Amino acid sequence: xxxxxxxxxxxxxxxxxxxxxxxxxxxxxxxxxxxxxxxxxxxxxxxxxxxxxxxxxxxxxxxxxxxxxxxxxxxxxxxxxxxxxxxxxxxxxxxxxxxxxxxxxxxxxxxxxxxxxxxxxxxxxxxxxxxxxxxxxxxxxxxxxxxxxxxxxxxxxxxxxxxxxxx
Numbered sequence: 001x002x003x004x005x006x007x008x009x010x011x012x013x014x015x016x017x018x019x020x021x022x023x024x025x026x027x028x029x030x031x032x033x034x035x036x037x038x039x040x041x042x043x044x045x046x047x048x049x050x051x052x053x054x055x056x057x058x059x060x061x062x063x064x065x066x067x068x069x070x071x072x073x074x075x076x077x078x079x080x081x082x083x084x085x086x087x088x089x090x091x092x093x094x095x096x097x098x099x100x101x102x103x104x105x106x107x108x109x110x111x112x113x114x115x116x117x118x119x120x121x122x123x124x125x126x127x128x129x130x131x132x133x134x135x136x137x138x139x140x141x142x143x144x145x146x147x148x149x150x151x152x153x154x155x156x157x158x159x160x161x162x163x164x165x166x167x
Contacts, residue, residue, distance in 0.1 A: 056074075
């Protein structure tokens with residue numbers, strides 16, 4: 001999601017991949033998702049699919065800041081309904097044969113809603129470093145993570161140190 005949507009990461013401007021389809025295919029291969037299982041399509045992704053998936057990433061981004069209204073709208077818009085399909089059966093929240101963007105949106109929005117619904121919404125975080133729009137799921141024991149990674153944490157701490165020195 002981050003790669004398709006953010007324009008600033010770790011204090012620097014970033015450009016979403018020029019070839020979104022290739023970036024998505026690389027992510028699918030890296031995560032070893034099997035076509036037809038979960039949200040992965042039974043057919044090859046098209047450039048139009050990749051563009052729609054980037055729109056979905058932008059649509060779901062506010063959920064990490066606690067915007068449940070936008071999340072509820074996404075659940076309705078993408079027809080998120082639990083069902084089993086495939087062989088072996090896989091639990092999914094999109095209809096069999098759904099377009100890849102709708103399938104991914106329904107499954108991702110449902111996953112975010114489930115995290116929020118079981119009281120773990122505070123673990124859906126946006127990086128607090130200035131100039132970073134990355135989102136993440138906080139897996140620390142006490143849900144205290146504030147930054148997407150060490151580069152942002154180090155930049156924020158160095159900036160705070162410099163501010164204290166000036167004062």
